[in-house]
Amino acid sequence: MAAAKTERLMNLLIMLLVQRGYVGRERIRELLYRDSSDEAFERMFERDKEELRSLGVPIETGGHDPLFEDEAGYRVSPDQFALPPIELTADEAAVIGLATKVWEHARLAEATTEAVRKLTAAGADVDVAALDLVEPRLAAEEPSFDVFLEAVQERTEVRFDYRTSGGPDVTSRRVQPWGVVRFSGRWYVVGFDVDRADRRVFRLSRVEGEARKVGEPGVYQVPAGIDVRAIAKATLRPERAQEPAVLLVRVGAGHALRRRAERVEPLAPGERGPDGGGWERLHLVEPPSDLADEILAHGTDVYVEEPAALRRTVIERLGGVS
CATH class of the missing domain: 3.30.70 (Alpha-Beta Plaits)
Structure with a gap:
């Protein structure tokens, strides 16, 4: 289920990125949500759009002709999504979004290849050169990365052993992940610590052993208005009073x-x-x-x-x- 959703998100991102104009809802449904009912399509499409936006993807809404009120369409502007031809700093890398952050990650690299193949087979006019916009190498090497990314998408709790900073102590933690972000060259998960009943930020490289999803999907909701990147920055590099x-x-x-x-x-x-x-x-x-x-x-x-x-x-x- 998580793999299917990941592939669908990548399909949607690539479709909106590589086509020149705005893509209408019916065209998107025809290519990516063909087997879904009207209600299921509306629900999944709205959720997928918001999830991509929460990961930093600048999805725009507009029409084909500004003089007429035609059907609303969607696109990802290459100008907004493109990166300058320079070596990225950690802060620049943090705002790229899902496709850039895990481009070399084996599971999503495979999903990307499959996404291009399916879109082409379905008749979409795909310009694969647009994918060069997200070419920077940002690997996710932490073994627990997959588990937390899938848990964020599924809204599933995760249990793991965590080594605290500056000491050898390892404690068992149970977290409802809100998002996975990159900050200062490292990967972090931001979420709600169930045992401590508070918001927490965990560095994935300090996860000991295997992180495990527990319970059923959809057991929690991410609080409205949450900006996981801002939370990570405020926690890891708090602003001192001036x-x-x-x-x-x-x-x-x-x-x-x-x-x-x-x-x-x-x-x-x-x-x-x-x-x-x-x-x-x-x-x-x-x-x-x-x-x-x-x-x-x-x-x-x-x-x-x-x-x-x-x-x-x-x-x-x-x-x-x-």
């Missing part, structure tokens, strides 16, 4: 601080700097801990006016050095 700061910086010094400053002001007429020389006032918004380290590196060329907590931190660290 605070406004006002610094006095000697003229000709603190160039890195000046580049990041929101505003640079000369001192008011009659106002003197710490040693009577030339000074300017910089306004920044940054994490205080980062700013304290940089201020100390500038020595007597930078002084803190606000906030008081940042000024105390700098004075305390200077005291520790002396």
Whole structure:
């Protein structure tokens, strides 16, 4: 069942990508959902579209002629789906979508070949050159990848042993997977930890032994509005709180601080700097801990006016050095 759905998703993606114009619903049904009833087709097609969109595929809706209200059609714009001819960073790779993320993965590579064959046999005008848009190599080498990807599609819970970060401890986990994402060169599953009754992010390379699907498909629903990529990013690289700061910086010094400053002001007429020389006032918004380290590196060329907590931190660290 999971393999059939995977193939259907790949068929739909390839059809919308390789044809030049918008593809109407009836044409899509004829080629990909031929044996489905009206109700089943509507249900599967809507679910498949949303699943591809959730994986980053930019499916557009439109008509063949803007002057007439003809049947709505669908396509994947090559301009939106294409990648620049450069080496991808982890963040760039993360937004490609299902076809790119697992292009070299054996199971889906086979499904892709079969998708092209079936579409051609069904009479679709397929331009296989369009598939070059998703050529970057992003292999999924973790043994548990298949299990979690299928579980996401089926809405099936997964039980697995997991090694925590920074230690040898292994615990048994039971998760309802919401999505599989790539972040900073590694694969993660985002989902609901049933035993801990909370949202969690797991790195697939830390799964010990065999991950197993448990229970029946369709036992849970992914909460509305969930963005698994944003959850992974916020969990793995949380944004630190930023605070406004006002610094006095000697003229000709603190160039890195000046580049990041929101505003640079000369001192008011009659106002003197710490040693009577030339000074300017910089306004920044940054994490205080980062700013304290940089201020100390500038020595007597930078002084803190606000906030008081940042000024105390700098004075305390200077005291520790002396």
